[in-house]
Amino acid sequence: MFGRNKTKGKRGEPLPENYDGLPDSGRPAGLCPRCEKQSSFDYVQSLPLTFDGRYIIGHGEPNMPTYHERSTVLICRNCNQGVAVLEEQWTGEHRSIEGKGSGTISWKGFHWWPLAGASSHKAIPASISAAFNEAVLSLSANCPRAAAVMARRTLEAIAVDKGEVNGTLAQRLSNLSSKGQLHPTLADWAKEVRLIGNNGAHFDPINDVSLDDARQLVDFIRELAKFLYVLPYELKERRAPKQ
Ligand SMILES: [Zn+2]
Missing domain, CATH: 1.20.120 (Four Helix Bundle (Hemerythrin (Met), subunit A))
Structure with missing residues (x-):
């Protein structure tokens, strides 16, 4: 379903035990903002949001604009529902938009839907x-x-x-x-x-x-x-x- 990708994401770091942060594609585990449980997540897809004006030369294919923000959908393995994450690209220890730093490219979440910390439990009126x-x-x-x-x-x-x-x-x-x-x-x-x-x-x-x-x-x-x-x-x- 949805062509889910079961990889651990590009950052691939081992997760700290009981990691209770919010998930993103680099760290697809943590607190699900939908079911409010610790869970792991399947990566579905990312779409670009903001473009920085540069291109990757296509060599016969159309040139691809590069971007530093994207919208990612992850599916919680506990409640089987989607979580949307707005993610920003990082180069090493710096946000890629700053244009400095070197090292591995990674994506870190900065905004989540459902709203992190909100409560939608069916027991609450x-x-x-x-x-x-x-x-x-x-x-x-x-x-x-x-x-x-x-x-x-x-x-x-x-x-x-x-x-x-x-x-x-x-x-x-x-x-x-x-x-x-x-x-x-x-x-x-x-x-x-x-x-x-x-x-x-x-x-x-x-x-x-x-x-x-x-x-x-x-x-x-x-x-x-x-x-x-x-x-x-x-x-x-x-x-x-x-x-
Ligand atoms: Zn969930």
Whole structure:
């Protein structure tokens, strides 16, 4: 299918054990942004994106323009779905576009689809993953305030999904905690999300939201969603009678 190439890619380096980076054609292993599992990948195809104005002489065939960015499709061996990777060409230790450096030509990924870190697990309700993925998108675009606001909104969506539809977000979180649906440590973290999310939404040069703040909130929400939705789902699947 798709003429998959099962080679290890041009870089061909041995992979570190438990490599949890994102895959590219030079290192077709790591975290699948689609199924969120450690996996290895089959290379399908690459297409050029940006041309540098030079050509490889064709010797009877048409001359081929050279390029330093390309779009690559890899297929995850775990979920059997495609991942698109934007890749940049490197010469040795330098980006090829810089025109310096010598050594092996390799391709390294710099952008992934699905969005790295986004959550599309089927156990997470759509209203929650939509808000969360917007937080991840804001983070990847270096917009920490927008990411914090969307992290707060994700928390609101979680509270609503858990039956807390009235009152302020602070009250709803406190209700979830007293009902035992939110462990005290998680409830404390959730308060941080609420406070920093508020800072993101209102102009306040003293309590501004840093990229690190936003990253921590997004990481927390990802773990929270895993704890509240994904783990119970996986346990249920595991215990379901096998076909
Ligand atoms: Zn996968």
